[in-house]
């Protein structure tokens with residue numbers, strides 16, 4: 568496969584149209600089809616056509632958010648889109664970045680600037696939290712989770728010098744930590760996955776998020792954006808001063824971890840203008856219903872065991888009479904895996920709005936009922 572890609576850097580170039588046609592063909596033939604009706608594996612939805620078209624145009628104009636004069640439109644759009652979203656999270660300012668790994672790093676960095684000495688997070692928090700603590704030279708205290716995968720509040724000790732990271736939608740099983748205040752010096756909510764629920768009828772699942780000091784959101788998950796698109800939001804506008812660097816070649820201070828940044832807010836703006844809040848909510852609510860339907864099937868079928876009721880459209884289960892390895896191999900195109908209490912479970916995430924859940928149920932049935 569892929570022998571047609573030169574093994575060595577070509578010395579001479581070729582006709583761009585020909586190359587484009589070849590590369591298009593490679594992309595279309597060899598990419599994972601994340602929008603297919605049976606794909607329910609990861610937190611990665613397919614890109615809506617409107618966003619894909621805008622991204623192409625954005626790349627042509629190649630604006631840079633680092634310099635207001637190189638992003639006259641993009642700077643205004645970023646502010647406008649952030650202003651649309653802030654009220655859902657009780658925040659007052661923020662910016663886009665390339666992913667929630669960077670959003671988490673930015674928020675924890677800001678917490679450190681405000682005096683936080685340690686990072687406290689559940690053992691199910693995303694690895695980016697441990698990475699951020701490591702990069703920032705902060706001690707990471709890991710707290711046990713309860714049977715539903717939520718940070719066990721009874722195990723929290725003194726948080727006066729801590730940045731507490733709560734997760735709204737854990738990567739492994741979609742659990743939402745108790746987001747109510749805890750007395751931490753700084754509370755950051757990693758809502759990379761579940762944040763967009765705030766714009767739906769399921770908003771109350773994230774109640775308490777508005778009390779946080781900062782929030783991370785992956786727009787390339789449930790806001791349906793192409794990579795690399797995420798947001799980090801802050802409760803207090805003034806907090807951003809601590810992570811702003813001006814001077815030198817800059818006409819305006821550079822805020823956050825990244826320097827040069829592309830105009831990721833423009834495709835999100837276009838998507839939200841094309842769908843409206845209601846169109847976004849309708850897609851996410853369909854996914855929540857898909858996950859619930861699949862979970863009901865897995866809970867009631869005698870050959871499968873549902874780990875727990877899905878809270879944010881992440882379904883975890885295993886076969887009762889078959890080897891987990893076999894099921895993961897047989898259903899590899901529709902599922903992923905996760906480790907819970909050192910055991911492997913099948914994981915299915917309803918991120919793809921084109922899922923036909925009955926088809927997925929048939930696939931699972933076919934496998935678990937076979938001799």
Ligand SMILES: Cc1ncc(COP(=O)(O)O)c(C=O)c1O
Pocket residue numbers: 610665666667668669671693695734736737738757758759760785797
């Ligand atoms: C809860 C959570 N936080 C952070 C991240 C990291 O986000 P990214 O992959 O956008 O860097 C993920 C990714 O899956 C996640 O699930």
